[in-house]
Amino acid sequence: YIMAMSKITSMDDKLKLALGMGAALYFADAPRYRRLIQASTWGPLALLACFTYRHQNSSNAEIKSVLDTLLGAVSKGVLSPAMKTVMGDIAGLVLLREVLKYALATQRCLLNAYTNTNGQVKWGKVIQRTVLTYVMALGKKLPVVSGIIEKEVAGEVSKMEKDLDHEFSELKAKSNLELLDKMPESGIPAEEISDMMDRVAVIEDKMWESGRCSGAVYHGERKHLELLNKAYAAFSLTNPLHPDIWPSSMKFEAEVVKWVANMMRGDDDGVCGALTSGGTESIILAAKSHRDKFREEYNITQPEIIACTSAHAAIDKACDLMGIKLVKVPMNKDTYEIDMNAVSRALTADTIMIYSSAPNFPNGIIDPIKELSEMAVARGVGLHVDCCLGGFILPFAKKLNIPGVNIPDFDFGLPGVTSMSVDTHKYGYASKGTSVVLYRDSKLRKYQYFAYPDWTGGLYVTPTIAGSRPGALTAACWASLATLGQEGFMKRTQEIIECRMRLQKEVEKIDGLFILGNPQAMILCFGSNDFPVLNVGDLMSKKGWSLNSLQHPDSIHLCCTVRTCGPEVEADFITDLKACVAQAAARALEAPEEGGNAAIYGMASGMPSGPVKELMYTYTDAKLKA
Numbered sequence: 001y002i003m004a005m006s007k008i009t010s011m012d013d014k015l016k017l018a019l020g021m022g023a024a025l026y027f028a029d030a031p032r033y034r035r036l037i038q039a040s041t042w043g044p045l046a047l048l049a050c051f052t053y054r055h056q057n058s059s060n061a062e063i064k065s066v067l068d069t070l071l072g073a074v075s076k077g078v079l080s081p082a083m084k085t086v087m088g089d090i091a092g093l094v095l096l097r098e099v100l101k102y103a104l105a106t107q108r109c110l111l112n113a114y115t116n117t118n119g120q121v122k123w124g125k126v127i128q129r130t131v132l133t134y135v136m137a138l139g140k141k142l143p144v145v146s147g148i149i150e151k152e153v154a155g156e157v158s159k160m161e162k163d164l165d166h167e168f169s170e171l172k173a174k175s176n177l178e179l180l181d182k183m184p185e186s187g188i189p190a191e192e193i194s195d196m197m198d199r200v201a202v203i204e205d206k207m208w209e210s211g212r213c214s215g216a217v218y219h220g221e222r223k224h225l226e227l228l229n230k231a232y233a234a235f236s237l238t239n240p241l242h243p244d245i246w247p248s249s250m251k252f253e254a255e256v257v258k259w260v261a262n263m264m265r266g267d268d269d270g271v272c273g274a275l276t277s278g279g280t281e282s283i284i285l286a287a288k289s290h291r292d293k294f295r296e297e298y299n300i301t302q303p304e305i306i307a308c309t310s311a312h313a314a315i316d317k318a319c320d321l322m323g324i325k326l327v328k329v330p331m332n333k334d335t336y337e338i339d340m341n342a343v344s345r346a347l348t349a350d351t352i353m354i355y356s357s358a359p360n361f362p363n364g365i366i367d368p369i370k371e372l373s374e375m376a377v378a379r380g381v382g383l384h385v386d387c388c389l390g391g392f393i394l395p396f397a398k399k400l401n402i403p404g405v406n407i408p409d410f411d412f413g414l415p416g417v418t419s420m421s422v423d424t425h426k427y428g429y430a431s432k433g434t435s436v437v438l439y440r441d442s443k444l445r446k447y448q449y450f451a452y453p454d455w456t457g458g459l460y461v462t463p464t465i466a467g468s469r470p471g472a473l474t475a476a477c478w479a480s481l482a483t484l485g486q487e488g489f490m491k492r493t494q495e496i497i498e499c500r501m502r503l504q505k506e507v508e509k510i511d512g513l514f515i516l517g518n519p520q521a522m523i524l525c526f527g528s529n530d531f532p533v534l535n536v537g538d539l540m541s542k543k544g545w546s547l548n549s550l551q552h553p554d555s556i557h558l559c560c561t562v563r564t565c566g567p568e569v570e571a572d573f574i575t576d577l578k579a580c581v582a583q584a585a586a587r588a589l590e591a592p593e594e595g596g597n598a599a600i601y602g603m604a605s606g607m608p609s610g611p612v613k614e615l616m617y618t619y620t621d622a623k624l625k626a
Contacts, residue, residue: 010169137264217561221562224483235248274437276434282435287384291447308355335368359389368392369410383418428477431527510577514526
């Protein structure tokens with residue numbers, strides 16, 4: 001190939017020969033290079049340069065032989081001067097592309113984070129954050145600066161601890177609750193423990209029972225809670241790690257998984273899965289399965305996952321834990337769906353999975369899963385659908401055909417969907433600590449497992465991250481789905497969606513507020529271009545509401561649940577919201593109150609991510625301090 005290239009003078013002939021070499025690589029080489037060619041838009045010559053760039057330090061004998069031939073020919077002058085220049089330029093471009101790819105990824109994140117709802121970029125914020133990031137990174141290496149930072153962090157720690165102490169003090173005053181520094185010497189009588197827990201539970205239950213919480217408790221009817229508690233008590237000692245002792249745990253888990261697969265149109269298509277501890281673990285396992293599959297079958301050792309900036313932070317955690325590069329793409333500024341053009345541009349030969357949401361947590365918007373499925377099939381990558389929030393709403397809403405609600409296809413009925421995560425402890429109304437991860441087939445699911453055959457303690461294998469698992473939660477989950485049945489879920493889905501629609505209609509009438517996107521499920525998200533909307537959230541909290549404060553862009557959402565539905569709660573929400581909006585608009589130019597979400601998010605938006613992370617770690621330390 002090199003000899004021929006050095007003798008051909010026509011560029012058309014050179015390109016034909018390069019195409020021939022590309023075809024030879026495609027049909028004769030490993031699947032890894034087939035994917036490289038499929039994903040490439042640079043042309044065959046660039047492919048050869050990329051082959052050189054990627055594998056110049058390879059220990060594989062066959063690859064090394066090809067590289068030695070190529071590099072040796074260059075050094076001996078076999079290539080013509082023109083060809084040397086072309087190859088050198090292409091190799092340089094490939095290297096430049098790698099550098100620019102990271103730079104543009106950073107720019108995309110910053111631009112998306114600081115773009116308002118009208119699509120206008122806040123360049124001042126972008127420049128400020130970029131400069132501060134580099135200054136802080138450099139400053140932390142200087143003893144004087146690091147000392148100042150540590151002093152400031154210590155001050156914030158003190159403030160956070162005082163805030164948490166205040167919250168605990170209120171609970172202590174109401175329930176006579178004591179904080180114990182060490183385990184009691186002789187033990188506390190069971191009656192005292194039971195009385196103390198009952199007092200605390202009564203106080204804390206009042207908040208969610210009022211229906212003034214966004215999400216958190218999704219059902220809460222006493223009869224249902226009693227059934228879950230009975231199921232938990234009956235199986236409190238069970239552990240699915242020991243199916244020989246507790247075979248019932250296999251029945252409960254297998255049936256829950258099968259029922260959820262059936263909801264996602266996977267009953268007759270080999271769809272399978274497992275029960276996990278929550279949506280985060282389901283997402284981590286889906287990422288792990290795709291990573292291991294593409295590593296084994298395609299030799300991809302530097303995997304990439306594409307996700308929207310609105311994707312749940314669980315995918316960030318998954319990639320952080322497993323060394324996967326997470327490529328973030330922006331939302332469409334009009335629909336708040338994942339930007340399809342950005343996804344297409346982000347796909348590379350190392351892409352193993354596209355992450356989508358149905359719906360996303362911040363705005364309650366369903367990504368265009370059908371179009372993503374087509375793209376995933378065409379490019380040979382996986383597609384995960386995060387249906388943690390919508391898993392027990394969307395399938396039933398689709399059947400209900402509620403006027404004004406259009407639920408698009410989002411599940412295994414689409415050929416490109418390879419995995420899904422569905423939380424049973426949200427709108428499945430099960431006890432906290434259960435979720436289902438589903439896979440297109442058992443071949444993909446096996447990459448989720450961990451098996452260690454050489455342990456001195458025996459053959460060790462687990463289907464999920466945990467070893468021992470609470471069989472009681474599995475039993476309670478099964479009980480929840482079994483007692484409600486499809487009719488029960490249909491009824492509650494209709495109530496919740498119609499509640500969201502009624503509230504949305506009223507919020508749209510409030511001057512200064514607007515709805516983000518076109519919600520179809522349970523989340524109502526609103527923002528403002530007239531005043532800092534996070535101030536509204538702080539004011540609502542003073543009226544007893546617990547709403548979700550969001551950023552990029554600043555907004556607030558209410559996640560409607562069974563507890564939200566009802567004329568009294570809905571009327572109270574709109575009345576209080578109108579009053580808080582009027583108050584926030586009147587003091588739009590004032591600084592937010594210290595300690596509120598508006599102040600916290602305002603501070604975070606002006607700081608580089610490093611110090612913000614440190615403060616988040618500090619807050620977590622304070623919460624864990626007894």
